[in-house]
Amino acid sequence: MAVIPVVLLSCYPAGPEYVEDLDVTYTTFNKNFDFQTRQTYAMPNKIVVDVEIEDGDTTWIYMKDVFATPILAAIDDNMESKGWEKVDIGDEPDVLVTPAGLSSTTYFYSYWYDWWYGGWYGGWGWYYPPYYTISSYTTGSMIITMADPNVEDDSPINQSQTAWIAVGNGLFSGAYDISRVTDAIDEAFEQSPYLKLN
């Protein structure tokens, strides 16, 4: 009879098998933004992954070129195939495309400890030290935003509203498989037929 519970526990569905199984791509756009009246875009040649502010000085941390180059190339390829023309930032682009990378680590831990009752003299107390188990997971997000820099005057806070946001999110595997990011970029553009210029 005791065999049956073991069998029950061991036959529970396994769920995701590969880290790629958890990758998701999300896009959203501003319905009031007319993509068709725009044609040119500019994009920085570096990807920001962090910001450090020390004594009022802001330092941007950039992704290493070996990872950033294929990501930027994937964005360019997709923009061009949608009919957009890349121009320099000084050439008054219709939209700015700004990629960023973020990572977030979630820690979780559990602990247990024992207590004792010391009788007449002791009272209640704890055994020390408690034992901890700690684990963590890290997710990475690739975020691409598109905004028209020429409409900031229309805004009460002097900033351009984002017209399009794409987010690729997945679990860090430690393998630095950049194709997961470029696949997410391809998927984001597939999700966004409204970016296609006539």
Add this chain to the structure above:
Amino acid sequence: MKKILSIFSIMLVTCGALQAQSNFTVAYSMGFASGDLSDFISQASFRGATMEFRKMVQPNIGVGLTFGWNVFYEELSRESYTAGSSTLTGKQFRYSNHFPMLLGGNYYFSPGEQFNPFVGLGVGTIYTRRNTDMNLYTVEQEAWNFALQPEVGFLYTLTDGAAIYLSGRFNQGFKAGNELESDQSYFTLNVGFSFVNQ
């Protein structure tokens, strides 16, 4: 989930200890979804178990308890889901766990004979827990469905104390609560052994 399975396992072992009073059945249970459940998960379930305790109040009538567990699982291919101006692409992992707990009665057509067909009806509840996993998140929906469970099957006696058990059941869980909007029902085919105390 493992906690629930552990509780179920304890119940299984406890009921085994009761077998001296009458008749105890333990069986492997295959599930075939119907209705709303089959819309959620179309694949059959080959992960499940059931146990049944029957006290014979008449030579051909047994009453007692029925417990079971069936989990349906399906891994969807990478698909896009759009709501308004937002689109999300990723893989979904769908789980639906069902724990029937019923009071039941069986009518045996040929008590004491080697081939003993029976019909039965159970009344009670099915605890349903549906999980839709995507990325690192899950959407969990639960219901305690009022349940009816008609059953047909037979016992084929091997020795004085044991018989082969084969049955088909329809597990009808009526809509309950506001998390799952429909009835949760499925058919099971159960194959196992019945331990008879005479």
